[in-house]
Amino acid sequence: MAEVLTRLSWALRAYLLLAAAWVRVSMAYRASFWMMTVAQFVVTGLDFVAIVIMFANVDALGGFSLAEVAFLYGGAGLCLGIADLLLGNIERLGTRIRMGTFDAMMVRPVSLFAQVASDQFALRRLGRITQAAVVLLWSIVALDLDWTPSKVLMIGYLVACGTAIFTAFFTLGGAMQFLTIDAAEVANAFTYGGNTFAQYPMTIYPREIVKALTFLVPIGFVNWYPSLYVLGRPDPFGLPEWLQFASPVAAVVLGLVAAWAWRAGVRRYRSTGS
Amino acid sequence: MLYVAVAVRAFRRYATYTAATLAGIFTNSVFGVIISYTYIAVWTHNPSAGGYDVSDAVTYAWLGQAMIMTVAVWGGGATDDLAARIRTGDVALDLYRPVGLLGWWLATDLGRAAYHLLTRGLAPTLVGAVLFDLRYPDGPVTWLLFAVSTVLAVVVSFGIRMLVTASAFWLLDDTGVKQLQIVVAMFFSGLVVPLVLFPGWTRDLAMALPWAAFLQVPADIWLGRRAGDEAWWGLIFQAAWAAALLGVCQVVLQRARRKVVVQGG
Numbered sequence: 367m368a369e370v371l372t373r374l375s376w377a378l379r380a381y382l383l384l385a386a387a388w389v390r391v392s393m394a395y396r397a398s399f400w401m402m403t404v405a406q407f408v409v410t411g412l413d414f415v416a417i418v419i420m421f422a423n424v425d426a427l428g429g430f431s432l433a434e435v436a437f438l439y440g441g442a443g444l445c446l447g448i449a450d451l452l453l454g455n456i457e458r459l460g461t462r463i464r465m466g467t468f469d470a471m472m473v474r475p476v477s478l479f480a481q482v483a484s485d486q487f488a489l490r491r492l493g494r495i496t497q498a499a500v501v502l503l504w505s506i507v508a509l510d511l512d513w514t515p516s517k518v519l520m521i522g523y524l525v526a527c528g529t530a531i532f533t534a535f536f537t538l539g540g541a542m543q544f545l546t547i548d549a550a551e552v553a554n555a556f557t558y559g560g561n562t563f564a565q566y567p568m569t570i571y572p573r574e575i576v577k578a579l580t581f582l583v584p585i586g587f588v589n590w591y592p593s594l595y596v597l598g599r600p601d602p603f604g605l606p607e608w609l610q611f612a613s614p615v616a617a618v619v620l621g622l623v624a625a626w627a628w629r630a631g632v633r634r635y636r637s638t639g640s
Numbered sequence: 641m642l643y644v645a646v647a648v649r650a651f652r653r654y655a656t657y658t659a660a661t662l663a664g665i666f667t668n669s670v671f672g673v674i675i676s677y678t679y680i681a682v683w684t685h686n687p688s689a690g691g692y693d694v695s696d697a698v699t700y701a702w703l704g705q706a707m708i709m710t711v712a713v714w715g716g717g718a719t720d721d722l723a724a725r726i727r728t729g730d731v732a733l734d735l736y737r738p739v740g741l742l743g744w745w746l747a748t749d750l751g752r753a754a755y756h757l758l759t760r761g762l763a764p765t766l767v768g769a770v771l772f773d774l775r776y777p778d779g780p781v782t783w784l785l786f787a788v789s790t791v792l793a794v795v796v797s798f799g800i801r802m803l804v805t806a807s808a809f810w811l812l813d814d815t816g817v818k819q820l821q822i823v824v825a826m827f828f829s830g831l832v833v834p835l836v837l838f839p840g841w842t843r844d845l846a847m848a849l850p851w852a853a854f855l856q857v858p859a860d861i862w863l864g865r866r867a868g869d870e871a872w873w874g875l876i877f878q879a880a881w882a883a884a885l886l887g888v889c890q891v892v893l894q895r896a897r898r899k900v901v902v903q904g905g
Binding site for chain 2: 405409412413423556570572
Protein backbone atom coordinates (compact mmCIF):
# COMPACT_ATOMS: atom_id res chain seq x y z
CA MET A 367 0.00 0.00 0.00
CA ALA A 368 2.72 2.44 1.02
CA GLU A 369 4.57 1.63 -2.17
CA VAL A 370 1.52 2.40 -4.31
CA LEU A 371 1.12 5.74 -2.56
CA THR A 372 4.76 6.64 -3.14
CA ARG A 373 4.44 5.79 -6.81
CA LEU A 374 1.26 7.83 -7.09
CA SER A 375 2.81 10.84 -5.42
CA TRP A 376 5.81 10.59 -7.76
CA ALA A 377 3.52 10.43 -10.77
CA LEU A 378 1.59 13.44 -9.52
CA ARG A 379 4.81 15.36 -8.89
CA ALA A 380 6.05 14.54 -12.40
CA TYR A 381 2.71 15.62 -13.85
CA LEU A 382 2.82 18.96 -12.04
CA LEU A 383 6.43 19.64 -13.02
CA LEU A 384 5.77 18.79 -16.68
CA ALA A 385 2.57 20.83 -16.76
CA ALA A 386 4.37 23.79 -15.19
CA ALA A 387 7.06 23.52 -17.87
CA TRP A 388 4.43 23.65 -20.62
CA VAL A 389 2.83 26.67 -18.96
CA ARG A 390 6.19 28.44 -19.08
CA VAL A 391 6.48 27.51 -22.76
CA SER A 392 3.07 28.99 -23.58
CA MET A 393 3.92 32.14 -21.62
CA ALA A 394 6.87 32.74 -23.96
CA TYR A 395 4.27 33.98 -26.47
CA ARG A 396 2.13 35.91 -24.05
CA ALA A 397 0.02 37.77 -26.62
CA SER A 398 -0.71 34.53 -28.44
CA PHE A 399 -1.65 32.85 -25.17
CA TRP A 400 -4.16 35.52 -24.20
CA MET A 401 -5.66 35.68 -27.69
CA MET A 402 -6.22 31.92 -27.73
CA THR A 403 -7.67 31.95 -24.21
CA VAL A 404 -10.08 34.74 -25.08
CA ALA A 405 -10.90 32.96 -28.37
CA GLN A 406 -11.83 29.80 -26.44
CA PHE A 407 -14.01 31.86 -24.13
CA VAL A 408 -15.81 33.34 -27.14
CA VAL A 409 -16.16 30.05 -29.05
CA THR A 410 -17.78 28.23 -26.16
CA GLY A 411 -19.71 31.41 -25.34
CA LEU A 412 -21.34 31.32 -28.78
CA ASP A 413 -22.41 27.80 -27.92
CA PHE A 414 -24.48 29.23 -25.11
CA VAL A 415 -25.72 32.10 -27.29
CA ALA A 416 -27.15 29.35 -29.53
CA ILE A 417 -29.20 28.06 -26.59
CA VAL A 418 -30.34 31.61 -25.80
CA ILE A 419 -31.47 31.97 -29.44
CA MET A 420 -33.50 28.77 -29.07
CA PHE A 421 -35.14 30.31 -26.01
CA ALA A 422 -36.00 33.40 -28.07
CA ASN A 423 -38.45 31.05 -29.84
CA VAL A 424 -39.70 28.97 -26.90
CA ASP A 425 -39.99 29.52 -23.16
CA ALA A 426 -39.06 26.02 -22.08
CA LEU A 427 -37.02 23.14 -23.43
CA GLY A 428 -38.21 19.72 -22.36
CA GLY A 429 -40.02 21.43 -19.48
CA PHE A 430 -36.90 23.25 -18.25
CA SER A 431 -36.46 27.02 -18.15
CA LEU A 432 -33.48 28.90 -19.57
CA ALA A 433 -31.92 29.27 -16.11
CA GLU A 434 -32.28 25.53 -15.46
CA VAL A 435 -30.78 24.64 -18.84
CA ALA A 436 -27.98 27.12 -18.07
CA PHE A 437 -27.33 25.22 -14.84
CA LEU A 438 -27.04 21.93 -16.77
CA TYR A 439 -24.95 23.61 -19.46
CA GLY A 440 -22.59 25.26 -16.98
CA GLY A 441 -22.19 22.08 -14.93
CA ALA A 442 -21.39 19.90 -17.95
CA GLY A 443 -19.11 22.52 -19.48
CA LEU A 444 -17.18 22.98 -16.26
CA CYS A 445 -16.60 19.22 -15.87
CA LEU A 446 -15.54 18.77 -19.49
CA GLY A 447 -13.37 21.90 -19.35
CA ILE A 448 -11.46 20.76 -16.27
CA ALA A 449 -11.04 17.21 -17.61
CA ASP A 450 -9.86 18.65 -20.93
CA LEU A 451 -7.36 20.90 -19.15
CA LEU A 452 -6.05 18.05 -17.00
CA LEU A 453 -5.55 15.44 -19.71
CA GLY A 454 -7.28 16.46 -22.93
CA ASN A 455 -3.98 16.22 -24.79
CA ILE A 456 -4.00 12.47 -24.31
CA GLU A 457 -5.57 12.57 -27.78
CA ARG A 458 -2.15 13.57 -29.09
CA LEU A 459 -1.03 10.03 -28.27
CA GLY A 460 -1.76 8.86 -31.82
CA THR A 461 0.57 11.49 -33.27
CA ARG A 462 3.23 10.49 -30.73
CA ILE A 463 2.89 6.83 -31.70
CA ARG A 464 3.07 7.67 -35.40
CA MET A 465 6.14 9.88 -34.95
CA GLY A 466 7.83 7.33 -32.71
CA THR A 467 8.25 9.85 -29.90
CA PHE A 468 6.07 7.72 -27.64
CA ASP A 469 8.96 5.25 -27.38
CA ALA A 470 11.12 8.02 -25.96
CA MET A 471 8.51 8.54 -23.24
CA MET A 472 8.57 4.86 -22.37
CA VAL A 473 12.24 4.80 -21.50
CA ARG A 474 12.05 7.79 -19.17
CA PRO A 475 11.93 6.92 -15.48
CA VAL A 476 8.67 8.84 -15.07
CA SER A 477 5.08 7.59 -15.04
CA LEU A 478 3.99 7.13 -18.65
CA PHE A 479 0.45 8.29 -17.94
CA ALA A 480 1.71 11.46 -16.25
CA GLN A 481 3.82 12.25 -19.31
CA VAL A 482 1.04 11.64 -21.81
CA ALA A 483 -1.54 13.51 -19.74
CA SER A 484 0.66 16.57 -19.30
CA ASP A 485 1.82 16.58 -22.93
CA GLN A 486 1.57 20.18 -24.19
CA PHE A 487 -0.55 21.10 -21.16
CA ALA A 488 -2.71 23.94 -22.47
CA LEU A 489 -3.52 26.53 -19.83
CA ARG A 490 -5.52 28.44 -22.46
CA ARG A 491 -8.32 25.94 -21.80
CA LEU A 492 -9.10 28.13 -18.79
CA GLY A 493 -11.06 30.09 -21.40
CA ARG A 494 -13.64 27.31 -21.70
CA ILE A 495 -13.67 26.70 -17.95
CA THR A 496 -14.24 30.38 -17.19
CA GLN A 497 -17.08 30.56 -19.70
CA ALA A 498 -18.84 27.52 -18.21
CA ALA A 499 -18.30 28.87 -14.68
CA VAL A 500 -19.83 32.23 -15.64
CA VAL A 501 -22.92 30.53 -17.08
CA LEU A 502 -23.20 28.30 -13.99
CA LEU A 503 -22.94 31.29 -11.63
CA TRP A 504 -25.48 33.25 -13.63
CA SER A 505 -27.92 30.32 -13.49
CA ILE A 506 -27.44 29.99 -9.72
CA VAL A 507 -28.26 33.68 -9.28
CA ALA A 508 -31.19 33.53 -11.71
CA LEU A 509 -32.70 30.33 -10.28
CA ASP A 510 -33.40 31.65 -6.79
CA LEU A 511 -33.35 28.19 -5.18
CA ASP A 512 -33.90 27.29 -1.54
CA TRP A 513 -30.30 26.65 -0.63
CA THR A 514 -29.45 24.04 1.94
CA PRO A 515 -25.90 23.01 2.90
CA SER A 516 -26.43 19.69 1.16
CA LYS A 517 -27.27 21.42 -2.12
CA VAL A 518 -24.15 23.58 -1.91
CA LEU A 519 -22.09 20.45 -1.27
CA MET A 520 -23.84 18.77 -4.18
CA ILE A 521 -22.42 21.35 -6.63
CA GLY A 522 -18.85 20.58 -5.57
CA TYR A 523 -19.63 16.89 -5.75
CA LEU A 524 -21.16 17.32 -9.21
CA VAL A 525 -18.00 19.01 -10.51
CA ALA A 526 -15.72 16.39 -8.92
CA CYS A 527 -17.62 13.35 -10.19
CA GLY A 528 -18.38 14.85 -13.59
CA THR A 529 -14.73 15.74 -14.11
CA ALA A 530 -13.74 12.21 -13.08
CA ILE A 531 -16.17 10.70 -15.59
CA PHE A 532 -14.93 12.85 -18.47
CA THR A 533 -11.32 12.15 -17.44
CA ALA A 534 -12.10 8.44 -17.74
CA PHE A 535 -13.59 8.97 -21.21
CA PHE A 536 -10.48 10.88 -22.32
CA THR A 537 -8.31 8.03 -21.00
CA LEU A 538 -10.43 5.43 -22.81
CA GLY A 539 -10.09 7.46 -26.01
CA GLY A 540 -6.32 7.53 -25.50
CA ALA A 541 -6.20 3.80 -24.82
CA MET A 542 -8.17 3.17 -28.00
CA GLN A 543 -5.40 4.77 -30.02
CA PHE A 544 -3.18 1.80 -29.20
CA LEU A 545 -5.60 -0.26 -31.30
CA THR A 546 -6.20 2.18 -34.13
CA ILE A 547 -4.80 5.65 -34.58
CA ASP A 548 -7.03 6.63 -37.48
CA ALA A 549 -10.29 6.11 -35.66
CA ALA A 550 -9.32 8.52 -32.86
CA GLU A 551 -12.31 10.72 -33.68
CA VAL A 552 -14.68 8.17 -32.11
CA ALA A 553 -13.49 9.43 -28.72
CA ASN A 554 -14.93 12.87 -29.55
CA ALA A 555 -18.41 11.37 -29.66
CA PHE A 556 -18.03 10.41 -25.99
CA THR A 557 -16.20 13.47 -24.67
CA TYR A 558 -17.50 16.44 -26.64
CA GLY A 559 -20.61 14.53 -27.67
CA GLY A 560 -21.22 13.52 -24.06
CA ASN A 561 -20.85 17.14 -23.04
CA THR A 562 -23.42 18.20 -25.63
CA PHE A 563 -25.81 15.46 -24.47
CA ALA A 564 -25.41 16.67 -20.89
CA GLN A 565 -26.00 20.34 -21.76
CA TYR A 566 -29.70 19.72 -22.31
CA PRO A 567 -32.29 18.28 -19.95
CA MET A 568 -32.61 14.53 -20.50
CA THR A 569 -36.37 15.02 -20.88
CA ILE A 570 -35.80 15.95 -24.52
CA TYR A 571 -34.45 12.45 -25.26
CA PRO A 572 -36.48 9.25 -25.52
CA ARG A 573 -36.54 6.91 -22.54
CA GLU A 574 -34.21 4.33 -24.17
CA ILE A 575 -31.51 6.93 -24.76
CA VAL A 576 -31.77 8.14 -21.16
CA LYS A 577 -31.40 4.57 -19.91
CA ALA A 578 -28.40 4.03 -22.18
CA LEU A 579 -26.88 7.29 -20.88
CA THR A 580 -27.41 6.06 -17.33
CA PHE A 581 -26.38 2.42 -17.35
CA LEU A 582 -24.29 2.01 -20.50
CA VAL A 583 -22.42 5.26 -21.10
CA PRO A 584 -22.80 7.04 -17.74
CA ILE A 585 -23.07 10.59 -19.09
CA GLY A 586 -26.22 11.12 -17.03
CA PHE A 587 -24.15 10.96 -13.84
CA VAL A 588 -21.98 13.88 -14.92
CA ASN A 589 -24.61 16.47 -14.11
CA TRP A 590 -28.17 15.31 -14.83
CA TYR A 591 -28.82 13.29 -11.67
CA PRO A 592 -26.95 15.63 -9.29
CA SER A 593 -28.69 18.60 -10.94
CA LEU A 594 -32.12 17.09 -10.34
CA TYR A 595 -31.27 17.12 -6.63
CA VAL A 596 -30.04 20.74 -6.67
CA LEU A 597 -33.00 21.93 -8.75
CA GLY A 598 -35.34 20.04 -6.42
CA ARG A 599 -37.07 18.17 -9.22
CA PRO A 600 -38.39 14.61 -9.05
CA ASP A 601 -36.94 12.31 -11.71
CA PRO A 602 -39.08 12.94 -14.84
CA PHE A 603 -38.60 9.33 -15.93
CA GLY A 604 -39.58 7.93 -12.54
CA LEU A 605 -36.14 6.37 -12.07
CA PRO A 606 -35.13 5.74 -8.43
CA GLU A 607 -34.03 8.73 -6.38
CA TRP A 608 -30.80 7.11 -5.18
CA LEU A 609 -29.42 7.59 -8.71
CA GLN A 610 -29.02 11.26 -7.78
CA PHE A 611 -26.31 10.21 -5.32
CA ALA A 612 -24.75 7.44 -7.40
CA SER A 613 -22.33 9.57 -9.41
CA PRO A 614 -19.25 8.46 -7.41
CA VAL A 615 -20.08 4.84 -8.17
CA ALA A 616 -20.29 5.59 -11.89
CA ALA A 617 -17.05 7.60 -11.73
CA VAL A 618 -15.15 4.83 -9.90
CA VAL A 619 -16.42 2.02 -12.14
CA LEU A 620 -15.66 3.95 -15.32
CA GLY A 621 -12.30 5.00 -13.88
CA LEU A 622 -11.36 1.36 -13.22
CA VAL A 623 -12.40 0.37 -16.75
CA ALA A 624 -10.32 3.24 -18.16
CA ALA A 625 -7.30 2.33 -16.03
CA TRP A 626 -7.56 -1.29 -17.14
CA ALA A 627 -7.88 -0.25 -20.82
CA TRP A 628 -4.89 2.05 -20.53
CA ARG A 629 -2.70 -0.64 -18.97
CA ALA A 630 -3.83 -3.20 -21.53
CA GLY A 631 -3.06 -0.73 -24.30
CA VAL A 632 0.44 0.04 -23.04
CA ARG A 633 1.18 -3.65 -22.62
CA ARG A 634 -0.03 -4.36 -26.13
CA TYR A 635 2.01 -1.55 -27.68
CA ARG A 636 4.74 -2.87 -29.99
CA SER A 637 6.10 0.39 -31.41
CA THR A 638 5.62 1.49 -35.00
CA GLY A 639 7.68 0.54 -38.00
CA SER A 640 9.09 -2.89 -38.76
CA MET B 641 -9.01 18.53 -68.00
CA LEU B 642 -5.99 19.20 -65.85
CA TYR B 643 -8.23 20.46 -63.07
CA VAL B 644 -10.31 17.28 -63.26
CA ALA B 645 -7.13 15.22 -62.88
CA VAL B 646 -6.13 17.29 -59.85
CA ALA B 647 -9.57 16.87 -58.29
CA VAL B 648 -9.59 13.11 -58.90
CA ARG B 649 -6.24 12.74 -57.17
CA ALA B 650 -7.39 14.81 -54.22
CA PHE B 651 -10.44 12.55 -53.98
CA ARG B 652 -8.23 9.44 -53.96
CA ARG B 653 -5.90 10.92 -51.37
CA TYR B 654 -8.71 11.39 -48.88
CA ALA B 655 -10.17 7.98 -49.73
CA THR B 656 -7.05 6.32 -48.27
CA TYR B 657 -8.13 6.81 -44.67
CA THR B 658 -11.11 4.50 -44.27
CA ALA B 659 -10.96 4.10 -40.49
CA ALA B 660 -10.84 7.87 -40.02
CA THR B 661 -13.86 8.24 -42.29
CA LEU B 662 -15.85 5.62 -40.38
CA ALA B 663 -14.94 7.24 -37.06
CA GLY B 664 -16.04 10.60 -38.40
CA ILE B 665 -19.35 9.19 -39.61
CA PHE B 666 -19.98 7.74 -36.14
CA THR B 667 -19.27 11.09 -34.46
CA ASN B 668 -21.40 13.00 -36.97
CA SER B 669 -24.26 10.58 -36.33
CA VAL B 670 -24.05 10.99 -32.54
CA PHE B 671 -24.19 14.76 -32.91
CA GLY B 672 -27.00 14.40 -35.44
CA VAL B 673 -29.05 12.52 -32.86
CA ILE B 674 -28.41 15.12 -30.12
CA ILE B 675 -29.21 18.08 -32.34
CA SER B 676 -32.34 16.38 -33.70
CA TYR B 677 -33.74 15.94 -30.18
CA THR B 678 -32.94 19.53 -29.20
CA TYR B 679 -34.75 20.74 -32.32
CA ILE B 680 -37.67 18.40 -31.63
CA ALA B 681 -37.87 19.95 -28.14
CA VAL B 682 -37.86 23.47 -29.61
CA TRP B 683 -40.47 22.70 -32.26
CA THR B 684 -42.69 20.82 -29.79
CA HIS B 685 -42.99 24.02 -27.75
CA ASN B 686 -43.28 26.24 -30.82
CA PRO B 687 -44.44 24.20 -33.86
CA SER B 688 -43.77 26.95 -36.39
CA ALA B 689 -40.54 28.46 -35.04
CA GLY B 690 -38.64 30.25 -37.80
CA GLY B 691 -41.22 29.16 -40.37
CA TYR B 692 -40.02 25.52 -40.16
CA ASP B 693 -42.04 22.57 -38.97
CA VAL B 694 -40.55 19.78 -36.91
CA SER B 695 -39.54 17.52 -39.82
CA ASP B 696 -37.91 20.51 -41.57
CA ALA B 697 -35.92 21.10 -38.41
CA VAL B 698 -34.81 17.48 -37.96
CA THR B 699 -33.86 17.25 -41.63
CA TYR B 700 -31.91 20.48 -41.20
CA ALA B 701 -30.01 18.92 -38.28
CA TRP B 702 -28.85 16.01 -40.44
CA LEU B 703 -28.07 18.20 -43.44
CA GLY B 704 -25.90 20.24 -41.10
CA GLN B 705 -23.93 17.14 -40.09
CA ALA B 706 -23.59 16.20 -43.75
CA MET B 707 -22.27 19.65 -44.63
CA ILE B 708 -19.69 20.04 -41.83
CA MET B 709 -16.96 18.17 -43.66
CA THR B 710 -18.22 18.69 -47.21
CA VAL B 711 -18.24 22.46 -46.92
CA ALA B 712 -15.40 22.36 -44.36
CA VAL B 713 -17.24 24.57 -41.88
CA TRP B 714 -14.49 23.90 -39.35
CA GLY B 715 -11.78 24.85 -41.82
CA GLY B 716 -9.24 22.40 -43.11
CA GLY B 717 -9.20 21.00 -46.61
CA ALA B 718 -6.91 22.00 -49.43
CA THR B 719 -6.26 25.49 -48.06
CA ASP B 720 -4.58 24.00 -44.97
CA ASP B 721 -2.11 22.20 -47.23
CA LEU B 722 -1.36 25.48 -48.97
CA ALA B 723 -0.89 27.25 -45.63
CA ALA B 724 1.72 24.66 -44.67
CA ARG B 725 3.46 25.18 -48.03
CA ILE B 726 3.53 28.93 -47.47
CA ARG B 727 5.07 28.41 -44.04
CA THR B 728 7.77 26.08 -45.34
CA GLY B 729 8.39 28.04 -48.53
CA ASP B 730 7.32 25.14 -50.78
CA VAL B 731 4.77 27.52 -52.27
CA ALA B 732 7.60 28.83 -54.45
CA LEU B 733 7.29 25.59 -56.45
CA ASP B 734 3.54 26.09 -56.84
CA LEU B 735 4.17 29.57 -58.19
CA TYR B 736 6.51 28.16 -60.85
CA ARG B 737 3.83 25.85 -62.19
CA PRO B 738 2.18 26.90 -65.45
CA VAL B 739 -1.20 26.67 -63.70
CA GLY B 740 -3.04 29.34 -61.73
CA LEU B 741 -2.61 28.90 -57.99
CA LEU B 742 -6.28 29.55 -57.37
CA GLY B 743 -7.59 27.05 -59.93
CA TRP B 744 -5.19 24.35 -58.80
CA TRP B 745 -6.21 24.55 -55.16
CA LEU B 746 -9.90 25.01 -55.94
CA ALA B 747 -9.77 21.77 -57.96
CA THR B 748 -8.03 20.03 -55.05
CA ASP B 749 -10.65 21.25 -52.63
CA LEU B 750 -13.54 20.23 -54.89
CA GLY B 751 -12.04 16.73 -55.12
CA ARG B 752 -11.85 16.61 -51.34
CA ALA B 753 -15.41 17.90 -51.01
CA ALA B 754 -16.69 15.24 -53.42
CA TYR B 755 -15.16 12.52 -51.26
CA HIS B 756 -16.52 14.03 -48.06
CA LEU B 757 -19.98 14.45 -49.60
CA LEU B 758 -20.15 10.79 -50.63
CA THR B 759 -18.94 9.54 -47.23
CA ARG B 760 -19.25 12.02 -44.37
CA GLY B 761 -22.23 13.62 -46.11
CA LEU B 762 -24.21 10.64 -47.33
CA ALA B 763 -23.67 8.15 -44.49
CA PRO B 764 -24.91 10.30 -41.57
CA THR B 765 -27.90 11.33 -43.70
CA LEU B 766 -28.76 7.64 -44.15
CA VAL B 767 -28.42 7.11 -40.40
CA GLY B 768 -30.72 10.08 -39.86
CA ALA B 769 -33.19 8.71 -42.42
CA VAL B 770 -33.36 5.39 -40.54
CA LEU B 771 -33.79 6.99 -37.10
CA PHE B 772 -36.02 9.95 -37.91
CA ASP B 773 -38.74 11.06 -40.27
CA LEU B 774 -36.86 13.25 -42.73
CA ARG B 775 -38.07 15.38 -45.62
CA TYR B 776 -36.62 14.95 -49.11
CA PRO B 777 -36.47 17.17 -52.20
CA ASP B 778 -39.79 16.89 -54.02
CA GLY B 779 -38.54 16.30 -57.56
CA PRO B 780 -35.58 16.02 -59.91
CA VAL B 781 -35.40 19.80 -60.36
CA THR B 782 -35.03 20.33 -56.62
CA TRP B 783 -32.35 17.63 -56.45
CA LEU B 784 -30.49 19.37 -59.25
CA LEU B 785 -30.81 22.80 -57.66
CA PHE B 786 -29.57 21.32 -54.37
CA ALA B 787 -26.58 19.76 -56.14
CA VAL B 788 -25.63 23.08 -57.72
CA SER B 789 -26.16 24.84 -54.42
CA THR B 790 -23.85 22.38 -52.65
CA VAL B 791 -21.06 22.97 -55.17
CA LEU B 792 -21.49 26.74 -54.77
CA ALA B 793 -21.40 26.30 -50.99
CA VAL B 794 -18.02 24.59 -51.28
CA VAL B 795 -16.73 27.36 -53.57
CA VAL B 796 -17.85 30.13 -51.20
CA SER B 797 -16.26 28.29 -48.27
CA PHE B 798 -13.10 27.78 -50.34
CA GLY B 799 -12.97 31.50 -51.12
CA ILE B 800 -13.13 32.42 -47.44
CA ARG B 801 -10.61 29.75 -46.40
CA MET B 802 -8.30 30.81 -49.21
CA LEU B 803 -8.31 34.42 -47.99
CA VAL B 804 -7.49 33.17 -44.49
CA THR B 805 -4.64 31.08 -45.89
CA ALA B 806 -3.37 33.95 -48.03
CA SER B 807 -2.95 35.97 -44.84
CA ALA B 808 -0.03 33.60 -44.16
CA PHE B 809 1.89 35.31 -46.97
CA TRP B 810 2.05 38.36 -44.71
CA LEU B 811 1.74 36.85 -41.22
CA LEU B 812 3.67 33.61 -41.96
CA ASP B 813 1.30 31.79 -39.61
CA ASP B 814 -2.43 31.77 -40.22
CA THR B 815 -3.48 29.95 -37.02
CA GLY B 816 -4.96 33.01 -35.31
CA VAL B 817 -6.94 34.20 -38.33
CA LYS B 818 -8.06 30.63 -38.98
CA GLN B 819 -9.37 30.20 -35.44
CA LEU B 820 -11.31 33.43 -35.75
CA GLN B 821 -12.83 32.37 -39.07
CA ILE B 822 -13.93 29.03 -37.61
CA VAL B 823 -15.72 30.77 -34.74
CA VAL B 824 -17.60 33.06 -37.10
CA ALA B 825 -18.31 30.27 -39.61
CA MET B 826 -19.67 27.86 -37.01
CA PHE B 827 -22.10 30.41 -35.71
CA PHE B 828 -23.16 32.23 -38.88
CA SER B 829 -23.42 29.11 -41.03
CA GLY B 830 -26.33 28.06 -38.84
CA LEU B 831 -24.64 24.84 -37.82
CA VAL B 832 -25.63 25.14 -34.17
CA VAL B 833 -28.93 26.97 -34.58
CA PRO B 834 -30.65 27.41 -37.95
CA LEU B 835 -30.37 31.03 -39.09
CA VAL B 836 -34.18 31.14 -39.39
CA LEU B 837 -34.37 31.09 -35.57
CA PHE B 838 -32.23 34.21 -35.17
CA PRO B 839 -34.38 37.02 -33.78
CA GLY B 840 -35.18 40.25 -35.67
CA TRP B 841 -32.45 42.04 -37.57
CA THR B 842 -29.77 39.50 -36.61
CA ARG B 843 -31.61 37.06 -38.87
CA ASP B 844 -31.48 39.44 -41.85
CA LEU B 845 -27.82 40.13 -41.16
CA ALA B 846 -26.92 36.44 -40.87
CA MET B 847 -28.87 35.64 -44.04
CA ALA B 848 -26.86 38.22 -46.01
CA LEU B 849 -23.40 37.10 -44.86
CA PRO B 850 -21.42 34.65 -47.01
CA TRP B 851 -21.66 31.94 -44.34
CA ALA B 852 -25.39 31.65 -45.05
CA ALA B 853 -24.29 30.03 -48.33
CA PHE B 854 -22.69 27.13 -46.41
CA LEU B 855 -25.77 25.40 -45.06
CA GLN B 856 -28.88 27.59 -44.79
CA VAL B 857 -29.35 28.17 -48.53
CA PRO B 858 -28.75 24.55 -49.64
CA ALA B 859 -30.93 23.30 -46.78
CA ASP B 860 -33.78 25.66 -47.69
CA ILE B 861 -33.63 24.43 -51.29
CA TRP B 862 -33.65 20.79 -50.11
CA LEU B 863 -36.61 21.44 -47.82
CA GLY B 864 -38.55 23.30 -50.49
CA ARG B 865 -38.57 26.42 -48.30
CA ARG B 866 -36.93 28.09 -51.25
CA ALA B 867 -38.88 26.93 -54.26
CA GLY B 868 -39.27 28.41 -57.75
CA ASP B 869 -37.82 31.90 -58.03
CA GLU B 870 -36.72 31.82 -54.40
CA ALA B 871 -34.46 28.85 -55.15
CA TRP B 872 -32.90 30.68 -58.08
CA TRP B 873 -32.34 33.76 -55.93
CA GLY B 874 -30.62 31.49 -53.43
CA LEU B 875 -28.25 30.21 -56.11
CA ILE B 876 -27.62 33.76 -57.35
CA PHE B 877 -26.82 34.82 -53.79
CA GLN B 878 -24.29 31.98 -53.49
CA ALA B 879 -22.84 32.55 -56.95
CA ALA B 880 -22.43 36.28 -56.24
CA TRP B 881 -20.50 35.59 -53.04
CA ALA B 882 -18.45 32.89 -54.78
CA ALA B 883 -17.51 35.25 -57.62
CA ALA B 884 -16.75 38.14 -55.28
CA LEU B 885 -14.59 36.00 -52.97
CA LEU B 886 -12.69 34.32 -55.80
CA GLY B 887 -12.10 37.77 -57.35
CA VAL B 888 -10.66 39.08 -54.10
CA CYS B 889 -8.58 35.89 -53.78
CA GLN B 890 -7.14 36.47 -57.25
CA VAL B 891 -6.13 40.06 -56.40
CA VAL B 892 -4.67 39.03 -53.03
CA LEU B 893 -2.69 36.18 -54.59
CA GLN B 894 -1.32 38.53 -57.26
CA ARG B 895 -0.03 40.79 -54.53
CA ALA B 896 1.27 37.84 -52.53
CA ARG B 897 3.26 36.73 -55.55
CA ARG B 898 5.26 39.94 -55.27
CA LYS B 899 5.49 39.51 -51.53
CA VAL B 900 6.90 35.97 -51.46
CA VAL B 901 10.39 35.63 -50.15
CA VAL B 902 11.32 31.99 -49.89
CA GLN B 903 12.47 31.56 -46.36
CA GLY B 904 16.12 30.77 -45.97
CA GLY B 905 16.86 31.29 -49.65
